[in-house]
Amino acid sequence: MTEPELRTALSGLEIFEGLTEDQLDWLVSVSEPRVLGDGEVLFRDGEEATGFHVLLAGGLVVTKVVDGREEVLTRHSTEEESAAAEEHDGKPSAAHRFTGELPLLTDGSYVATAAASGPATTVVAYPKPVFFEMLTRCHGVAAVLIPVLAWRIKSSEVQARKRATVEALGTLAAGLAHELNNPAAAVARAAQELAPALERLTRTAYAWGAAASGAERSVLERLAEELDKLPPPEITDPLAQADAEEEIADWAQEAGTERAGLLGSGISDLGLELGWLLERLEGVGEPALPAALDHLAALLETRSLAAELRAAGPRISQLVAATRDYANLDRAPEQTFSVTDGLENTLVVLRAKLAGISIVRKYEPDLPELTGYPSELNQVWTNLVDNAAEAMEGSGVLTLRVRAEGVCMVVEITDTGRGIPEDSLPRIFEPFYTTKDVGKGTGLGLHLSYRIVTQRHHGSIAARSRPGETRMVIRLPFAGNAPACAVVDDVPGQSAGEEPGAGATSSTTSSTVRTTDRSTSSSTT
Numbered sequence: 001m002t003e004p005e006l007r008t009a010l011s012g013l014e015i016f017e018g019l020t021e022d023q024l025d026w027l028v029s030v031s032e033p034r035v036l037g038d039g040e041v042l043f044r045d046g047e048e049a050t051g052f053h054v055l056l057a058g059g060l061v062v063t064k065v066v067d068g069r070e071e072v073l074t075r076h077s078t079e080e081e082s083a084a085a086e087e088h089d090g091k092p093s094a095a096h097r098f099t100g101e102l103p104l105l106t107d108g109s110y111v112a113t114a115a116a117s118g119p120a121t122t123v124v125a126y127p128k129p130v131f132f133e134m135l136t137r138c139h140g141v142a143a144v145l146i147p148v149l150a151w152r153i154k155s156s157e158v159q160a161r162k163r164a165t166v167e168a169l170g171t172l173a174a175g176l177a178h179e180l181n182n183p184a185a186a187v188a189r190a191a192q193e194l195a196p197a198l199e200r201l202t203r204t205a206y207a208w209g210a211a212a213s214g215a216e217r218s219v220l221e222r223l224a225e226e227l228d229k230l231p232p233p234e235i236t237d238p239l240a241q242a243d244a245e246e247e248i249a250d251w252a253q254e255a256g257t258e259r260a261g262l263l264g265s266g267i268s269d270l271g272l273e274l275g276w277l278l279e280r281l282e283g284v285g286e287p288a289l290p291a292a293l294d295h296l297a298a299l300l301e302t303r304s305l306a307a308e309l310r311a312a313g314p315r316i317s318q319l320v321a322a323t324r325d326y327a328n329l330d331r332a333p334e335q336t337f338s339v340t341d342g343l344e345n346t347l348v349v350l351r352a353k354l355a356g357i358s359i360v361r362k363y364e365p366d367l368p369e370l371t372g373y374p375s376e377l378n379q380v381w382t383n384l385v386d387n388a389a390e391a392m393e394g395s396g397v398l399t400l401r402v403r404a405e406g407v408c409m410v411v412e413i414t415d416t417g418r419g420i421p422e423d424s425l426p427r428i429f430e431p432f433y434t435t436k437d438v439g440k441g442t443g444l445g446l447h448l449s450y451r452i453v454t455q456r457h458h459g460s461i462a463a464r465s466r467p468g469e470t471r472m473v474i475r476l477p478f479a480g481n482a483p484a485c486a487v488v489d490d491v492p493g494q495s496a497g498e499e500p501g502a503g504a505t506s507s508t509t510s511s512t513v514r515t516t517d518r519s520t521s522s523s524t525t
Helices: 003-011 021-030 080-085 093-097 101-105 128-137 139-211 214-229 238-255 260-268 274-280 289-327 339-349 374-392 445-456
Strands: 032-036 041-043 051-057 059-066 069-077 113-116 121-127 335-337 357-363 370-372 396-405 408-415 460-466 469-477 509-513
Touching: 003 021, 003 051, 021 128, 041 051, 051 093, 051 101, 051 128, 059 121, 069 093, 093 139, 101 128, 101 139, 121 128, 128 139, 139 214, 139 289, 214 274, 214 289, 238 260, 238 274, 238 289, 260 289, 335 339, 339 374, 339 396, 339 408, 370 374, 374 396, 374 408, 374 445, 374 469, 445 460
Parallel strands: 357 396
Antiparallel strands: 032 121, 041 113, 051 121, 059 069, 059 113, 335 370, 396 408, 408 469, 460 469, 460 509
16 A cells, blocks of 8 residues: 555544644554455454554454353444444444554553454554554544543443343353252152052051051051151261161061061151160051051151152242342342342352352341342352352352441452462453453453442442452442442451451452442453
């Protein structure tokens, strides 16, 4: 491309409209034209931002790898039809013609990958120092660039919310499916086995009635009533229970019962032994004993199946209720709610991921309720608890602490995982920033948590971390006290939530986020 052609092309762009002849001369002299082949990469996600790029011809597709899948964030095109197709979300027309300004302004890295779409895509690169000189030399550039920058920030927020909502729904669905599996399987198994169990109960009842005298029937009736009133054992010793089951089954088999194993398991599951059974069966003669034991075994089996159904039904109802409360279905978005209820519902939803992790609850009694958006805060709890579980890799201690502190509700979520690297801690709330491997993390969860806490609830969120202890501290204001929770003082060497001088080691690093909007730190290019 010759200099006159480049000059004509640049002067026809909205971002360079109104430049003087001298400004255009300078712009052409510092321009670095480049022609890209179809699919050729202009810059990659994670690379240091080195230049501002202006699109003269062709198109660019901007993508990001999310959870192993490459997703298209946006497209830039010089073709009117293609550009119009991308303006459904309010994308300014000028946004099609340049990219890369945001990471330059924030001194960061590219947050996505840009590649040519179609043959002979032509771009003009301006190195970082030239870009900043351009802003001072050519005042009209900033007038076009700033509205586009504002749109890109807003667009990244919308995309972040949508993606985080999908992730939250996926977590909810997976957790609910896992938790429903056990009670649903219990219901299916009990329902399948109940019919033959009732047939056995009927058959053994006839046989017992024919073999027993009136006094013997009274003995078994008293035994059945006593078994029905027995509470489940508070402490179970698996070895002792197995020994008792074997002893009862051996004795019952010698006595002539058909289902000795079922009788042994039924009695031992209640924490009882052979001696207890023999004492209650006194008065039943040897001829009628096999029929008595068969009927008792059938009775225990039927009652056990009924107990499984009684336990599984409410468990399913509890899970549905917890899911409803977690998602706040059929409720007004803003309401008065209990923070601890939201935490408990989150633990139910994430139970599968928390297997092997000890949960410690430290809830201050008689906590007041908050007014806000519980479904959005549940998304915060999900992000923080899920991150903690991943950091602990299946084993550790998760501590949930909730207390009132002046006019604020303070929620602390602490894990004993690997911790957050010191150099990453100040950036964990930035959009698209993640310490996970490429493709495994979106970098949106903590950013959305920050926005929900600070923007929607006028609170604050802070992170303190060292190996073996990561503590997330969320302060939420009670009604009418928003400013009081907006700022959190950071004391070096002190873990969040500890009193000064509590003895935290000086190796503790911290990141305190106030209500100042940091969402401009990175965004969709």
